[in-house]
Amino acid sequence: MPGLYFEELEPGLVVDHPTRRTVTEMDNVLFSSLTLNLAPLHLDEEYSKGSIYGQRLVNSLFILGLVSGITVPETTQGTTLGNLGFGEVKFPKPVFHGDTVHVRTEIVDRRESKSRPDSGIVTFRHLGINQRDEIVCDATRMGLMQKRSAAEQQTAGAQA
Known part of the structure; x- marks a missing residue:
């Protein structure tokens, strides 16, 4: 699995995700519709x-979904047990058709789960950044992440 386990998601870790995505008119119109x-x-x-922007804006919830999705391969693919929710979400700059977004993730906090010994709760901060190095999305998210020891026990049990 390419995702990171709870133990690897240490506060202060920063991941610059390699995936970049140019947002198209179709993305915006289809998602909004x-x-x-x-x-x-x-x-x-x-x-x-006639608006203050002089052109259409890309739907902010599409941007939140895109920013969250770009982070998956390097952080949570195969190691998350669930998304627990978003904290604060901000859109400091608008996104327009043709803008290219990349994402940086910082691990803000983590703690052991009180109810599940196989996992812990990690707080991620995802920054969506456009081609002009402007932050277009700043989102805090909590995820329930599997511990490596629990994954190893599952693998051993499956092989038995």
Whole structure:
């Protein structure tokens, strides 16, 4: 598994994720339409020309999902037991069609689970950054992460 176990997710660890993604008009229109977010700032070019941005904005929930998803291969793929939720989420700068987003993750905190001896709770801070090095998404997330010892016991049990 490429993901990291609870023991490896030490506070202060920073991961610059290699995946970059250019956001397209289709991403924005499809996501906004599928989620019934019909705000003209996402869908109506003529309306948006008169806005303070002068163009359509990419749906912020798409950006949150993209930023979260980009982090998976290097942090939680195969080692997470579940997403426990998001804390504070900010969108300091807008994202427009054609912007390219990359992500940096910092491990902020971790603690043993009080109810599950096989896991611990990790607090991640994900920063979505555009091609101009502007932060476009700043999200804190908590994940229930598997301990390496629990994974090794599962593997040994499966082989027996």
